[in-house]
Amino acid sequence: MTELLIKGANLVTGGDDHENALPAGGQDILIKDGRYADPADASAEATVIDADGLTALPGLIDLHTHLREPGREDAETVESGTRAAARGGFAAVLAMANTNPVTDTAEAAAHIRTLGEKAGFAQVFPIGAVSKGLAGEELAELGLMARIGVRMFSDDGNCVSDSRLMRRALEYVRAFDGVIAQHSQDPRLAGRDACCHEGEISGRLGLAGWPSAAEATVIARDAELAKLTNSRLHVCHVSTAESVDVLAWAKKRGIKITAEVTPHHLLLTTAEVQGYDPTYKVNPPLRPDEDVAALRAALADGTIDAVATDHAPHARHDKEHAFADAAFGMLGLETALGVVIETMLNTGALDWDTLVQRTSIAPGRIAGLGSDLGMRPAYGQTAQLTVIDPQRRNPVDAAESFSLSRNNPWHGRELPDPVMITIADGRISYQRQ
Numbered sequence: 353m354t355e356l357l358i359k360g361a362n363l364v365t366g367g368d369d370h371e372n373a374l375p376a377g378g379q380d381i382l383i384k385d386g387r388y389a390d391p392a393d394a395s396a397e398a399t400v401i402d403a404d405g406l407t408a409l410p411g412l413i414d415l416h417t418h419l420r421e422p423g424r425e426d427a428e429t430v431e432s433g434t435r436a437a438a439r440g441g442f443a444a445v446l447a448m449a450n451t452n453p454v455t456d457t458a459e460a461a462a463h464i465r466t467l468g469e470k471a472g473f474a475q476v477f478p479i480g481a482v483s484k485g486l487a488g489e490e491l492a493e494l495g496l497m498a499r500i501g502v503r504m505f506s507d508d509g510n511c512v513s514d515s516r517l518m519r520r521a522l523e524y525v526r527a528f529d530g531v532i533a534q535h536s537q538d539p540r541l542a543g544r545d546a547c548c549h550e551g552e553i554s555g556r557l558g559l560a561g562w563p564s565a566a567e568a569t570v571i572a573r574d575a576e577l578a579k580l581t582n583s584r585l586h587v588c589h590v591s592t593a594e595s596v597d598v599l600a601w602a603k604k605r606g607i608k609i610t611a612e613v614t615p616h617h618l619l620l621t622t623a624e625v626q627g628y629d630p631t632y633k634v635n636p637p638l639r640p641d642e643d644v645a646a647l648r649a650a651l652a653d654g655t656i657d658a659v660a661t662d663h664a665p666h667a668r669h670d671k672e673h674a675f676a677d678a679a680f681g682m683l684g685l686e687t688a689l690g691v692v693i694e695t696m697l698n699t700g701a702l703d704w705d706t707l708v709q710r711t712s713i714a715p716g717r718i719a720g721l722g723s724d725l726g727m728r729p730a731y732g733q734t735a736q737l738t739v740i741d742p743q744r745r746n747p748v749d750a751a752e753s754f755s756l757s758r759n760n761p762w763h764g765r766e767l768p769d770p771v772m773i774t775i776a777d778g779r780i781s782y783q784r785q
């Protein structure tokens with residue numbers, strides 16, 4: 353019997369009250385053999401953690417993590433990536449399918465899940481590919497993957513640009529309430545060389561740009577397909593004001609559409625690209641100020657449902673190139689909560705309950721986890737908890753990351769650094785020393 357007594361934490365629940373729910377507010381939280389129990393039943397043997405002045409949140413869930421294993425274990429492994437996740441306060445991550453080999457079979461998906469269980473830092477839920485080999489031609493084994501519990505499918509990195517294939521994928525997953533997570537970007541409109549937002553800065557720097565329309569047009573098409581099939585569509589990493597308008601339009605029509613925004617799109621802008629530093633090369637690209645403002649407003653009012661990191665580790669030799677030739681992507685797991693607090697809490701755009709909605713409750717619902725994750729904590733449930741000090745700030749030091757990669761866009765920037773303890777699947781997976 354193990355007992356952990358967290359004393360005096362202020363619990364933010366983000367969810368509706370119900371019979372077994374832990375009350376919100378300042379209290380002691382008892383975790384007995386991994387499950388929430390009545391603190392009145394704590395024994396003298398319980399390990400006590402003083403959490404006076406700290407805040408407790410339901411464990412964060414990341415809908416969009418690239419773990420790079422199998423295939424690019426030099427950039428990240430399931431173990432290193434989930435260690436970084438735990439440090440960032442995440443109890444669970446959804447692992448994107450664009451590994452090598454691609455996660456497009458039930459065996460491949462089961463393997464990822466097993467690696468996550470072995471590492472033990474965060475629960476790992478594999479995302480299955482929509483198409484075989486991410487080639488966009490033939491559907492992957494969606495049904496077989498669903499049989500082992502996969503509910504989310506994505507060709508992320510690529511857009512499922514063939515309308516007919518997208519329709520068939522949406523039709524297929526409806527039977528088991530699955531969801532297609534789309535990397536919305538018209539590959540013809542964006543063009544192969546695009547590496548920057550298309551606008552004044554891309555012109556000045558001589559970089560090939562993506563027009564905002566390359567994103568919004570795909571979201572609009574997919575919204576129509578979700579309506580046609582009465583199926584669930586999730587839009588990955590929304591980055592423009594135009595896309596927010598399309599999402600609002602689709603939601604108003606009752607279409608089953610959800611969306612996520614990354615921490616980097618909530619804070620960084622196209623201006624970062626002016627030094628040609630490939631750390632800031634990301635897909636979709638960083639956008640101008642007015643897009644950042646629209647994304648923050650949409651996350652606050654619920655047009656965008658969730659925050660997702662798009663944590664994309666890269667080995668040095670894939671990033672250290674001229675801007676146009678470097679790999680896309682940046683690290684995000686360890687800094688995500690800090691950036692959300694900085695951009696949304698500290699600006700007054702979100703309150704704590706809504707932050708919990710966007711970082712835990714909504715991600716759990718969208719991914720169809722149907723477990724103790726993404727729910728208001730309740731007695732008897734497996735503990736999934738993030739204990740934070742919301743006042744704690746620090747300059748980010750890329751060298752200290754638990755990730756195997758160093759493509760960290762926040763290096764040197766002072767941000768909230770709040771995570772003190774992460775409890776995933778009933779066990780402490782991170783504790784600040």
Ligand SMILES: [Zn+2]
Pocket residue numbers: 508509510535588589635636
């Ligand atoms: Zn993507």
